Amino acid sequence: MPKGHRMTEPHDAAARRAVAPVICYPVDTLPQPDLTLYTAARATAVKVSEVKVEPRGAACFRANAGQFFRISSLDGPQVGDLNLWNAADLSERFYSGKTRALHGTHITRGQRMWSSLPHLRPMATITSDTLEWYGIDGFGGSVHDVIGTRCDPYTGNLLAGGQYHHCCHSNLTRALADETGLPLAEAERHVHDVLNVFMCTGFTRDTGQYFMKASPVRPGDYLEFFAEIDLLGGLSACPGGDCSAQHSSDTATCHPLLVEVFAPAPGALDGWSVPALNGYDGTHGRGPAAKSAR
Numbered sequence: 001m002p003k004g005h006r007m008t009e010p011h012d013a014a015a016r017r018a019v020a021p022v023i024c025y026p027v028d029t030l031p032q033p034d035l036t037l038y039t040a041a042r043a044t045a046v047k048v049s050e051v052k053v054e055p056r057g058a059a060c061f062r063a064n065a066g067q068f069f070r071i072s073s074l075d076g077p078q079v080g081d082l083n084l085w086n087a088a089d090l091s092e093r094f095y096s097g098k099t100r101a102l103h104g105t106h107i108t109r110g111q112r113m114w115s116s117l118p119h120l121r122p123m124a125t126i127t128s129d130t131l132e133w134y135g136i137d138g139f140g141g142s143v144h145d146v147i148g149t150r151c152d153p154y155t156g157n158l159l160a161g162g163q164y165h166h167c168c169h170s171n172l173t174r175a176l177a178d179e180t181g182l183p184l185a186e187a188e189r190h191v192h193d194v195l196n197v198f199m200c201t202g203f204t205r206d207t208g209q210y211f212m213k214a215s216p217v218r219p220g221d222y223l224e225f226f227a228e229i230d231l232l233g234g235l236s237a238c239p240g241g242d243c244s245a246q247h248s249s250d251t252a253t254c255h256p257l258l259v260e261v262f263a264p265a266p267g268a269l270d271g272w273s274v275p276a277l278n279g280y281d282g283t284h285g286r287g288p289a290a291k292s293a294r
């Protein structure tokens with residue numbers, strides 16, 4: 001029912017609203033990362049590669065299972081839009097919606113980026129977050145959200161008309177096409193809802209609308225991840241810059257981002273293994289034949 005067109009309330013409206021919520025997905029049975037092991041392994045790690053993401057552009061990077069990757073703010077406040085794929089199978093990709101359902105609207109140290117169905121396993125675990133202190137502000141805002149999608153030229157066209165080519169969606173599409181050799185239109189189909197790195201967002205209390213505000217990120221801040229599987233990543237430096245005012249245009253001040261990949265010493269991850277594919281048998285109630293045809 002459209003807001004502002006409410007029918008008369010039932011006599012027990014207050015009682016219905018007073019029902020206490022329950023958490024949809026309690027996480028006490030969720031497989032937990034061994035952060036102690038990761039921290040010890042990280043202490044042995046050396047940098048093996050880095051890529052700079054230019055303002056209003058995107059770049060791809062690769063992190064093998066067991067490596068760490070760090071996204072850093074360089075010259076000034078800047079938001080990044082992150083896509084992750086299984087390096088060997090682009091159909092296994094980051095599942096923003098389920099990650100949100102499991103961990104909440106924003107993610108930080110100890111929480112994970114989960115992959116799409118039918119895989120549904122950890123792709124990456126956040127091991128370090130220099131913005132962890134931010135918490136949830138008085139507006140309900142926080143950083144590193146999995147509630148936004150990514151700025152894209154289609155929504156821009158819908159709302160304002162025009163042809164803008166440096167939205168995160170287009171930046172990620174170009175970067176993935178360049179990295180894989182896929183035609184642009186095919187690469188575009190693999191671009192998905194992102195982790196909004198450093199972005200400060202929430203929902204307004206009165207209208208429930210998605211909001212953004214100036215990111216608290218400063219040069220030197222970073223978000224670091226442990227790669228649970230072999231990853232191909234794509235990172236866009238959003239044309240919204242710090243996303244304090246607008247995106248999908250060239251008016252905001254933008255800065256580069258840095259991605260660095262670190263490899264732990266041999267043996268540092270003894271006892272750890274790549275997460276198995278999800279344990280559901282995939283038959284959907286139709287018996288073993290369906291499984292083999294999957």
Ligand SMILES: [Zn+2]
Pocket residue numbers: 081150151167168169237238239240247
């Ligand atoms: Zn963007």
